Amino acid sequence: MELNPSEAHKRVALHTLGCRLNFSETGSIAQGFVDRGYEIVELGQPADLVFLNTCTVTDGADSSCRNLIRKARASAPDAKIVVAGCYAQMEAEKIKKMEGVDLILGTSEKYRVFDHLDALAVETDEDVMVRIDKSSEFWGAATTLADSHTRAFLKIQDGCNYICSFCIIPFARGRSRTQPIKDVIAEANKLVSSGFKEVVLTGVNVGEYEASSGEKLSDLCQQLVEIDGLKRLRLSSVEPNTINEELLKVLKNSGKYLDHFHIPLQSGSDSILKNMRRKYDVAKYKEVISMVTSYFPKTAIGADIIAGFPGESEEQFLETFNLLRELPITHFHVFPFSKRQNTTAAKLPDQVSSVDKKRRVRDLIMLGEAKLDAFAHELAGSKTEVLFESQKEGWWEGYTPQFIKVRARSNENLSNQIKHVSLMSWNGSVLDGIIL
């Protein structure tokens, strides 16, 4: 690619909030900057441009975005600031009023950032340039060496056709669309040849993957695991109603799928699930968990849970609490219900008080910590494969297949190395291991 002379030797700081999908998209955009001669620097270091890829899943995400914009402005007062992604798509007017933002790009327009930066350099009539057009195009994305050296997120799907009553994501990202299998395989081959050993398939609703040819997620996984250099495969969040035996058989037979699933629950009360417009009930969720553990008996399972959905009584909260205590869920992702603009749930009567929401969140987090603790304690004493990532304070750190952090000492450079490790003890946040 021929460099635009005005772009060469410039420094860009990129920062991502939100889901793994957003991270994979920043990865591809970061590569675009590298290809144009930019140097990538950390946010907080002197930069000519700051690119913020934002999230709007909850109120908390919105306020993190606004804080991030203020932080970026303070750390790089002379830089051009680009605010892109889901929060930009939904709240461009609010962002426009914030000091020092130059360019606001929605969920599709963010991939055209280079064209918009060129236009920004010559167009002077707008104080802040805003481009948030909706589109149904699929923009491929994957982690690149520009932003990571170990675990690669690979985007296979975007958008969502479900209408969960609390969720703003379909408004921000549009309808479901997928990457053709041949393009996913080509991208995965590229990742493997640049040295990545572990790939995480990401999307908004990955289980709804369906290529125009009719091929499903199981077909895609079957072809992916046949790639020689690909050692480890993970799926990001998969809706329970989309998990089936066909998929589990492919993952199990591959020998490459890691012992980790993320299966959103949201509530353990059937009537709340109905009001959330989820596509399963508690019985179905339990059936899916038991099917998953029959194929992967040692798996860790993560779940999203919303505390304090409108109308949630104390009894209904207890149904959720008791269900989570009973099921082999190990990684809890608990969120207080948060009213999202234009969603049905935001207008429902009987909103739960913030005091009750906070207490329910705290109780669930404590239960989650206790369950993760017990699960990690059981791993101590066993042997496993760990993909090491980086070194901190003399310890090499990486993750077990179940996504539990491990640290070990070594004089070797273990970055991006898979090692056989004996897990010795769990100290409450990390497993201490010895390399075998």
Ligand code: SF4
């Ligand atoms: S499945 Fe439901 S919660 Fe998930 S993105 Fe789609 S609408 Fe939102």
